[in-house]
Amino acid sequence: MPLVLYPGTFDPFTYGHLDVLERTLRLFEEVEVTVAVNTSKDTLFDAEERVALARECAEHLGDGVEVARFRGLLVDRAKERGAVALVRGLRQVSDFDYEFRMAFANRKLAPEVETIFLTPSEEHTFVSSTVVRDVHRWDGDVSKFVPPPVVEAMRRKRAAERG
Numbered sequence: 001m002p003l004v005l006y007p008g009t010f011d012p013f014t015y016g017h018l019d020v021l022e023r024t025l026r027l028f029e030e031v032e033v034t035v036a037v038n039t040s041k042d043t044l045f046d047a048e049e050r051v052a053l054a055r056e057c058a059e060h061l062g063d064g065v066e067v068a069r070f071r072g073l074l075v076d077r078a079k080e081r082g083a084v085a086l087v088r089g090l091r092q093v094s095d096f097d098y099e100f101r102m103a104f105a106n107r108k109l110a111p112e113v114e115t116i117f118l119t120p121s122e123e124h125t126f127v128s129s130t131v132v133r134d135v136h137r138w139d140g141d142v143s144k145f146v147p148p149p150v151v152e153a154m155r156r157k158r159a160a161e162r163g
């Protein structure tokens with residue numbers, strides 16, 4: 001059964017991510033949500049929290065979804081897992097430049113690993129982890145953007161900051 005990776009920073013996991021993950025499961029029976037431990041990014045949630053939240057958000061999707069953290073080159077992870085493709089969500093034209101460059105870099109590194117782009121439903125095209133973190137920073141309601149476990153985690157983070 002071909003396995004695919006759905007990689008990202010997932011800081012935090014959003015309804016847009018869930019939408020892309022559900023679409024991936026319509027095409028493939030096995031998906032690894034690969035949570036990148038990317039040292040160049042300052043994240044709101046640490047790697048363990050991002051993995052735990054992605055797991056909680058995807059729990060209802062069944063055994064076909066695994067969530068794992070990973071540090072290094074994605075193509076190395078794909079080879080290690082025997083994954084046939086990397087799935088990336090493409091929301092709007094502005095995503096394209098970065099995604100295109102990444103897909104070609106990955107193809108140079110590992111021509112056997114394809115990149116598959118999936119588009120979320122229109123209602124999620126504007127949802128990004130960056131927007132969610134910004135709304136959170138200013139105490140806004142994030143419940144329309146992220147699943148309940150993330151809403152709760154953000155609420156706890158806010159409460160901890162207040163002391």
Ligand code: PNS
Binds near residue numbers: 036072075101105
């Ligand atoms: O959700 P994001 O932040 O857009 O995900 C970016 C991610 C983690 C997929 C990307 O930074 C990545 O692939 N990192 C691993 C390092 C790597 O493989 N780099 C080569 C591709 S440019």
